[in-house]
Amino acid sequence: MRRAATILRLAALGLLLxxxxxxxxxxxxxxxxxxxxxxxxxxxxxxWTLALSHLATVLAACVGSIVIAxxxxxxxxxxxxxxxxxxxxxxxxxxxxxPPVAVLALAVPLVGFxxxxxxxxxxxxxxxxxxxxxxxGLGTCPATVLEAASGMGMNARQKLVxxxxxxxxxxxxxxxxxxxxxxxxxxxxxxxxxAKGLGEVIIAGLLSSxxxxxxxxxxxxxxxxxxxxxxxxALERRLCRTxxxx
Amino acid sequence: MIxxxxxxxxxxSMTAVDDVxxxxxxxxxxxxxxxxxxxxxxxxxxxxxxxxxTSGRVLIDGRDxxxxxxxxxxxxxxxVIQGHGLFPHRTVAENIGTVPRLLGWEESRxxxxxxxxxxxxxLDPGQYSEKYPHQLSGGQQQRVGVARALAAEPAxxxxxxxxGALDPIIREKAQDDLLDIQRKFGTTIVLVTHDIDEAxxxxxxxxxxxxxxxxxxxxxxxLVTRPADALVARMTGSAERAMRLLSLTTAGExxxxxxxxxxxxDGVVVPTSASLRExxxxxxxxxxxxxxxxDADGTPCGRLTVASIMARGRPS
Numbered sequence: 215m216r217r218a219a220t221i222l223r224l225a226a227l228g229l230l231l232x233x234x235x236x237x238x239x240x241x242x243x244x245x246x247x248x249x250x251x252x253x254x255x256x257x258x259x260x261x262w263t264l265a266l267s268h269l270a271t272v273l274a275a276c277v278g279s280i281v282i283a284x285x286x287x288x289x290x291x292x293x294x295x296x297x298x299x300x301x302x303x304x305x306x307x308x309x310x311x312x313p314p315v316a317v318l319a320l321a322v323p324l325v326g327f328x329x330x331x332x333x334x335x336x337x338x339x340x341x342x343x344x345x346x347x348x349x350x351g352l353g354t355c356p357a358t359v360l361e362a363a364s365g366m367g368m369n370a371r372q373k374l375v376x377x378x379x380x381x382x383x384x385x386x387x388x389x390x391x392x393x394x395x396x397x398x399x400x401x402x403x404x405x406x407x408x409a410k411g412l413g414e415v416i417i418a419g420l421l422s423s424x425x426x427x428x429x430x431x432x433x434x435x436x437x438x439x440x441x442x443x444x445x446x447x448a449l450e451r452r453l454c455r456t457x458x459x460x
Numbered sequence: 461m462i463x464x465x466x467x468x469x470x471x472x473s474m475t476a477v478d479d480v481x482x483x484x485x486x487x488x489x490x491x492x493x494x495x496x497x498x499x500x501x502x503x504x505x506x507x508x509x510x511x512x513x514t515s516g517r518v519l520i521d522g523r524d525x526x527x528x529x530x531x532x533x534x535x536x537x538x539x540v541i542q543g544h545g546l547f548p549h550r551t552v553a554e555n556i557g558t559v560p561r562l563l564g565w566e567e568s569r570x571x572x573x574x575x576x577x578x579x580x581x582x583l584d585p586g587q588y589s590e591k592y593p594h595q596l597s598g599g600q601q602q603r604v605g606v607a608r609a610l611a612a613e614p615a616x617x618x619x620x621x622x623x624g625a626l627d628p629i630i631r632e633k634a635q636d637d638l639l640d641i642q643r644k645f646g647t648t649i650v651l652v653t654h655d656i657d658e659a660x661x662x663x664x665x666x667x668x669x670x671x672x673x674x675x676x677x678x679x680x681x682x683l684v685t686r687p688a689d690a691l692v693a694r695m696t697g698s699a700e701r702a703m704r705l706l707s708l709t710t711a712g713e714x715x716x717x718x719x720x721x722x723x724x725x726d727g728v729v730v731p732t733s734a735s736l737r738e739x740x741x742x743x744x745x746x747x748x749x750x751x752x753x754x755d756a757d758g759t760p761c762g763r764l765t766v767a768s769i770m771a772r773g774r775p776s
Binding site for chain 2: 360362364365366367369377380381
């Protein structure tokens with residue numbers, strides 16, 4: 215069972231890499247979707263570099279989301295910070311419910327076209343799952359364990375770093391995973407404001423009515439999301455094996 | 461030695477601990493017993509300042525506990541709670557090494573100490589060091605909790621219902637282990653429980669608390685023979701107070717010369733550690749008048765008669 219899963223994972227990764235590095239080999243597969251002699255494979259840019267910048271944008275935004283969401287989560291679970299919980303929750307909820315397209319539209323006049331508005335939209339969009347999971351993870355540390363930590367003579371910082379965060383880590387990572395996957399998909403919107411990414415392929419396909427472009431952009435994005443989801447899940451499982459809460 | 465002076469904890473609507481003063485002798489076990497809400501846990505937590513008192517003070521070996529930061533103080537005081545509170549993401553060895561690491565001990569010293577403690581608590585270091593708490597039984601978890609509390613060689617050990625989560629048979633074993641540990645390390649122990657039998661079994665001195673006040677604080681036999689009020693009398697069980705008194709004396713302490721009685725060849729033999737209550741029960745069961753006391757080597761060292769045991773069941 216586990217071997218089958220590993221083989222499937224490697225196969226998916228191999229497929230994605232092959233498609234991004236030598237896309238022309240896949241031309242026969244996509245040709246039936248084209249009409250009037252249009253190209254079957256996206257030819258206005260290098261798929262490999264587009265995928266890399268797509269990934270880089272998502273990861274950069276995710277790092278920002280992690281830093282802010284985890285910091286906020288820590289703040290609102292401290293004795294003095296609980297009163298900030300409703301406010302923080304409202305802010306991250308707003309980030310999630312405000313449509314990324316609207317964020318892009320609002321951000322362009324402020325920061326110009328390119329990667330920046332996309333980063334802002336993804337950063338806001340990714341906050342909520344990480345924040346909520348951090349709050350739950352830190353809030354559900356067993357009371358006896360926390361009392362023991364205080365009783366041993368740990369100060370507040372030592373308790374946070376060596377007990378609370380490790381115990382909350384599986385949940386925090388789950389939040390990161392959800393956030394990453396949502397944003398791999400959402401990042402395709404960035405191409406509407408000239409950010410480099412796989413969205414470019416989809417938009418080019420939509421503009422020239424080339425279904426082959428739309429499909430290959432979508433498939434590459436989807437595969438990337440699945441692989442990332444899987445990778446972070448594996449990391450979570452490794453942590454859970456040791457940080458088992460009885 | 462722990463000196464508690466007029467310790468009081470007031471919350472907005474209630475007084476949890478009301479002007480409690482007591483002295484806990486070095487190298488002894490003091491048990492604080494009371495119903496839930498009697499303030500016993502609050503009293504215990506004010507000793508290591510997990511709860512800050514409203515007024516009064518605590519001196520440990522002459523030093524005011526307020527003279528250093530709370531978390532620094534707590535590194536010098538062992539603390540065991542019900543349900544052990546082991547860190548689930550750390551191995552047994554890492555759990556035990558917690559306080560020594562906070563104190564900056566060298567790794568080799570921590571390893572030696574961890575192995576020593578595991579051995580003292582009958583857990584094979586080779587087998588258990590690298591296990592995680594969830595891989596242990598309840599009794600083993602409890603022992604690791606005690607080992608962790610003793611790791612940095614604290615002079616004082618505070619225990620809050622440490623055996624509450626154990627089933628009766630394991631609990632009895634854990635209580636015996638604690639007595640052994642106390643003898644071995646000479647730790648001053650303050651233990652909180654709601655179980656009066658546990659208090660009598662473990663305590664050199666027993667403090668009875670009710671509604672935040674210290675009702676009586678004395679040797680267990682005094683609690684039985686001269687209860688301060690009706691509550692203490694009820695707690696110590698007036699119907700079986702003679703038996704309770706007998707349970708506080710061991711056969712070794714009460715043994716008489718061999719001339720006290722004639723023992724049959726297959727007569728009753730008891731170890732010096734048996735309580736008089738157990739000896740009397742055995743004599744009743746066997747229909748005998750005379751028991752022979754054996755020391756740790758199995759050599760006879762004295763006799764006990766029913767009459768001599770009965771004499772010990774009366775207040776002197």
